[in-house]
Amino acid sequence: MSKKLLSLKLRNKTIDVPVIQGGMGIGLSGFTLAGAVAKEGGLGVLSSAALDRLVSKRKGIKLNHREAARLEVLDAREISLGKGAIGMNIMVALINSYEESVLGAMDGGVDVIISGAGLPFALAEIAKTHDRYDEVALVPIVSSARAAEVIIKKWEKAGRLPDAFVVEGPLAGGHIGWRDVETAMDPQNTLENLVKEVLEVCAKFHPGIPVIAAGGIYSHQDILNYIDLGCAGVQMGTRFLATLESGANENYKNLLVNCIDSDIELAAKPGSPCGMLFRVLKASPFYQEALSLARKPKCDKGYLLNKGKCSAKENNETSFCICNGLSASVGIAPEEKELYTVGQCASLITKIVSVKDLMSELQGLAFA
DSSP states (O other): OOOOOOOEEETTEEESSOEEEOOOTTTTTOHHHHHHHHHTTSEEEEEOTTHHHHHHHHHTSOOOHHHHHHHHHHHHHHHHTTOSEEEEEOOTTOTTTHHHHHHHHHHTTOSEEEEOSSOOTTHHHHHHTSTTTTTSEEEEEESSHHHHHHHHHHHHTTTOOOSOEEEEOTTOSEEOSOSSHHHHTOGGGOHHHHHHHHHHHHHHHOTTOOEEEESSOOSHHHHHHHHHHTOSEEEESHHHHTBTTSSOOHHHHHHHHHOOGGGEEEEOSSBOTTSSOEEEETTOHHHHHHHTTOSOSOOOSOOSOBTTBOGGGTOTTTBOOHHHHHHHHTTSOTTSOOOOBOOGGGGGOOSOBOHHHHHHHHTTSOOO
16 A cells, blocks of 8 residues: 655755665766656765766766766756755775765765765765865765764764664665675564664664665565654665666666576675675676686776775685776776676566656555
8 A cells, every 4th residue: 555755854955755766886876867866856876986987988078086976966966957866875995086076976066975885984074174064964874783873973073963874784786784694694684673773773872863774675665664663764776776767788687677586696705805795696797707717806996995905906716896897887897797786676676667657656656
């Protein structure tokens, strides 16, 4: 049964539909997708990953990270026709471009910055140096109550509280907040349990911080279930990956539509250079090459680092260079095979739809 969804307030911005389109890199949640989501009343979220290369190619001029982030936000805003809200997801693990991406997004007029793949301790301090500091909502992604508590205490010293928490469970696509499969899939780590624990932390330290559920959410009923638990909204990535407006290419979308549960894998060894589990389609040509150790150690992009280094540069047995595989999927590393990342709910998807139709379905106004 459908039920009207209430709006989501993030700092100074009211989002009519409490659905956040997850940030997906490289280039999967670009300005076309984020702008379309915002146009339909949701929060459209860009990914900062490799924007320097992506936007430089699109504009035909060489841009640095800050300039590229600014232009990506402006282009998304143009698609949205000024409706909804635009956010940017900036991974902590993208250490060489993190600060410039934060400031560039703020330059462009972004409404929300969402940050995970590590604990975003520095986000509040970086944002404080910008004259739009009071305007932009800052939202960490966490996968435990402990992480939420630590961030609250750290940010309090900077004179700022998180404007919300995205709580990401183990069924999410791309990087998830665990380092081994056994722990990630422990029954204690269901999204429902994690949400309840973070809600308790917020109630204890700062009642009123909105909590947003993410990872494995598929339907209007799923959204209602998490709102009934006390969430203010949800974040969804894979559903938006399967839209006409997403940056996924035709082969990627075909595999997505036709995959079953067993086609989806948490890559661990070899896995992500940052040490976190990374959910992929097993049929990804790049992943198959990595599994067979056919791809020699190589990293020539330098985006995703762990303690300043990419382990895939030296060793192909423990990790593979995610930046190169994802870049190939959007045409900025044509010399590489393609890598496709999805959430576990990808097995439920049977067709590619428009953002408009998907947003209607998620609101319970129409069902595919």
